[in-house]
Amino acid sequence: MAVFTPVTLDDIGQWIQQFPLGKALTIKGIASGIENSNFFLTTERGEYVLTIFENLSFEQLPFYLRLMDHLAARGVLVPAPVATNTGELLASLHGKPAAIVSKLEGRSQMDPQPVHCAAVGAMLARMHLAGQDYPLQQPNLRGLAWWNETTPQVLPYLSDESAHLLRAEMHFQQAFAGCETYRQLQQGPVHADLFRNNVMFDGERLTGFFDFYFAGCDTWLFDVAVTVNDWCINLDTGVLDTPRVRAMLDAYHAVRPFTAAEQEAWQPMLRAAALRFWLSRLYDFYQPREAEMLTPHDPTHFERILRERIATPAPGLY
Numbered sequence: 478m479a480v481f482t483p484v485t486l487d488d489i490g491q492w493i494q495q496f497p498l499g500k501a502l503t504i505k506g507i508a509s510g511i512e513n514s515n516f517f518l519t520t521e522r523g524e525y526v527l528t529i530f531e532n533l534s535f536e537q538l539p540f541y542l543r544l545m546d547h548l549a550a551r552g553v554l555v556p557a558p559v560a561t562n563t564g565e566l567l568a569s570l571h572g573k574p575a576a577i578v579s580k581l582e583g584r585s586q587m588d589p590q591p592v593h594c595a596a597v598g599a600m601l602a603r604m605h606l607a608g609q610d611y612p613l614q615q616p617n618l619r620g621l622a623w624w625n626e627t628t629p630q631v632l633p634y635l636s637d638e639s640a641h642l643l644r645a646e647m648h649f650q651q652a653f654a655g656c657e658t659y660r661q662l663q664q665g666p667v668h669a670d671l672f673r674n675n676v677m678f679d680g681e682r683l684t685g686f687f688d689f690y691f692a693g694c695d696t697w698l699f700d701v702a703v704t705v706n707d708w709c710i711n712l713d714t715g716v717l718d719t720p721r722v723r724a725m726l727d728a729y730h731a732v733r734p735f736t737a738a739e740q741e742a743w744q745p746m747l748r749a750a751a752l753r754f755w756l757s758r759l760y761d762f763y764q765p766r767e768a769e770m771l772t773p774h775d776p777t778h779f780e781r782i783l784r785e786r787i788a789t790p791a792p793g794l795y
């Protein structure tokens with residue numbers, strides 16, 4: 478279980494009074510996260526999720542929380558942050574930034590079918606459009622600059638074969654990020670981590686996207702590639718499953734049509750999305766932080782996906 482900062486009901490008895498939520502009735506640590514300490518919180522007003530941010534600062538957090546607020550206000554299904562009695566979306570708990578957001582119904586769909594992929598594709602396109610007038614700017618903190626910084630830190634742990642792949646792909650992605658087609662890609666706030674475990678479904682009904690704490694301003698296509706690489710693959714081989722890819726891309730395209738530049742950039746972008754998670758998983762694997770209980774994700778999964786995207790062209794965007 479990844480609870481880096483434990484919290485008890487006693488700890489928040491007074492603290493909760495700054496929110497219009499009544500008394501706290503129960504609090505329970507959530508096992509599955511790897512970045513933050515999360516708790517299901519029941520108060521006299523209902524059910525919520527309390528997050529204590531372990532890595533993001535008071536200065537960085539308004540970008541994420543106001544983005545969720547912005548999107549929720551425009552009908553995109555995301556958790557709505559609860560403001561304090563003085564209108565703040567953030568408060569300090571055990572000396573760290575903390576927020577309370579609404580709890581989404583349902584559960585994650587870990588074995589998605591085309592119908593789920595279509596729902597995700599359509600909501601992702603709506604999210605990109607709704608984010609167009611979001612006024613705050615913050616780069617994707619796990620973008621190319623972070624890859625450049627992280628690569629030398631993980632290279633010493635890799636086999637010759639994997640190190641060769643990482644160096645070569647970094648070289649390829651640096652060139653891609655500097656090319657004219659890349660410059661033409663539409664950008665805006667993106668989720669950047671829209672994996673199956675960050676979306677809730679009630680049956681076939683999508684109830685919301687959550688875990689926006691890797692969000693940032695980046696190309697919309699990067700967001701699509703991250704999402705396809707998790708939702709539309711054979712999990713053992715990393716091979717794309719065409720019916721799920723088509724369902725997701727067609728549903729996205731129907732809401733926000735892809736451009737010719739995006740079509741051209743699609744294959745390298747799928748590689749970029751695989752590289753990003755290979756790198757972060759390597760980093761988390763070899764430089765783990767302390768937690769009460771923590772299971773690092775398997776880096777080789779994304780190395781396999783990267784090799785597969787290099788070897789086999791994906792179905793086109795449209």
Ligand SMILES: Nc1ncnc2c1ncn2[C@@H]1O[C@H](COP(=O)(O)OP(=O)(O)O)[C@@H](O)[C@H]1O
Nearest residue numbers: 507509510511512513526556579580581687688
């Ligand atoms: N708004 C929410 N509504 C319902 N469940 C949530 C919500 N936010 C988080 N959770 C639950 O908490 C778990 C961990 O949250 P997550 O944001 O993925 O953590 P981390 O950022 O630490 O990786 C999720 O798998 C989900 O079960």
Ligand SMILES: N[C@@H](CCOP(=O)(O)O)C(=O)O
Nearest residue numbers: 510511512670672688754774
């Ligand atoms: N989705 C990433 C890791 C981030 O974890 P999350 O629980 O916050 O989604 C991965 O799978 O490597």
